[in-house]
Amino acid sequence: MGRPPCCDKLGVKKGPWTPEEDIILVSYIQEHGPGNWRSVPVSTGLMRCSKSCRLRWTNYLRTGIKRGNFTSHEEGVIVHLQSLLGNRWAAIASYLPRRTDNDIKNYWNTHLKKKLRKQQAMGATFAPPASSSPGTAGDNFDHHNHHDMVSRADGYGAGQAYMNKEVSQLIAGRGHSPFADAAPEACSSSSYASSVDNISKLLGGFMKSSPPPPPPPPHNNYDADDVKPLLPLDSMSGTGSAELSFTASVQQPALMGGRVGYEYDDETKQKQQHQAPLSSIEKWLFDEAADLELSDECYSVPMLF
DNA sequence: AAGCGTATCAACCGCTGAGTG
DNA sequence: TCACTCAGCGGTTGATACGCT
Numbered sequence: 001m002g003r004p005p006c007c008d009k010l011g012v013k014k015g016p017w018t019p020e021e022d023i024i025l026v027s028y029i030q031e032h033g034p035g036n037w038r039s040v041p042v043s044t045g046l047m048r049c050s051k052s053c054r055l056r057w058t059n060y061l062r063t064g065i066k067r068g069n070f071t072s073h074e075e076g077v078i079v080h081l082q083s084l085l086g087n088r089w090a091a092i093a094s095y096l097p098r099r100t101d102n103d104i105k106n107y108w109n110t111h112l113k114k115k116l117r118k119q120q121a122m123g124a125t126f127a128p129p130a131s132s133s134p135g136t137a138g139d140n141f142d143h144h145n146h147h148d149m150v151s152r153a154d155g156y157g158a159g160q161a162y163m164n165k166e167v168s169q170l171i172a173g174r175g176h177s178p179f180a181d182a183a184p185e186a187c188s189s190s191s192y193a194s195s196v197d198n199i200s201k202l203l204g205g206f207m208k209s210s211p212p213p214p215p216p217p218p219h220n221n222y223d224a225d226d227v228k229p230l231l232p233l234d235s236m237s238g239t240g241s242a243e244l245s246f247t248a249s250v251q252q253p254a255l256m257g258g259r260v261g262y263e264y265d266d267e268t269k270q271k272q273q274h275q276a277p278l279s280s281i282e283k284w285l286f287d288e289a290a291d292l293e294l295s296d297e298c299y300s301v302p303m304l305f
Numbered sequence: 306a307a308g309c310g311t312a313t314c315a316a317c318c319g320c321t322g323a324g325t326g
Numbered sequence: 327t328c329a330c331t332c333a334g335c336g337g338t339t340g341a342t343a344c345g346c347t
Contacts, residue, residue: 016315016341038332054333055316090335105336106314 013047017056021046025053026061059102066098070107078104079112 017025028044034057037050046053059065070078074096081092089101089108096104 014317035333049317050332051318051334052316058334059315087336101335102315109337110313 011047012049012052014052017048017060021048022056022061025056029057029061055102059100062100064098065100065103067103070099070111074099075112075115078108079116082108082112 024044024046025040028040032043034054037054040046040050040053041048048056077095078092081095085091087105087108089105093099093101093104
């Protein structure tokens, strides 16, 4: 038994993607939509494995992706959610719709861990909850506690999905945009990265022929740049690609069952809107946010509330 | 200017869980 | 129920950009 590796075939190209490959991939996705990644290399002739295609799309080519220059608000969200969820980057990314899990993961590993260590060494309270003792190993300093909380409270996956939904609703109910004051669109550190938008522009024709977007959610109080906990990155048109009519279907946050689909299920959406009152987890979230807000003005978590 | 060390990030690898027949 | 496929996730790696001497 066992699944054969998908990328060990002869002739499968590895390494950095070329602009030509990006164009092919984006063209295909504009035409057929994301998903069915298995068929992408076959249909496009790309000498890439399906996994590589999916990764390239989700981490790089999707519209609306914000790159670089994390704001202090975003840092706060990441730190807070990392303390809550652990290294569940996809889940954390669902709260930062314009950031990819890979980007957040990289930023955590390269910036925030150090920053946290430094701040904790200085006795600052930027860090996650007081109950958490900074791990000497750097990461994973506390998330086990929170994992346990979540697991015990609701069961692991379901509990997180539940929490995500409710917290998202709480956030949505606030109306205020956590990131309304976020820094302007970060400049890409990569010259090629910025060319992605150009690729998208080149593909304007494809986008216009894309399937129509799903009906909008019943209510949406966000501005374009707001955090959209209930909206996926793909449903948003980035500032750099605002002219694109291409819009993927609304997705569930990553915690919603852990799968990122492109078909937004109205039934699921309705269920989200009829969630039970605050669970212990939300209460904990509230408490955490309140504590952080009190303890550190800069890194408080108003973005959550 | 060259060499070296460090930081950054795109991409890969392997595992897991959901879906399907 | 089982075998199998596939998409997604998180950890890790490697290339390269950057900064310092």
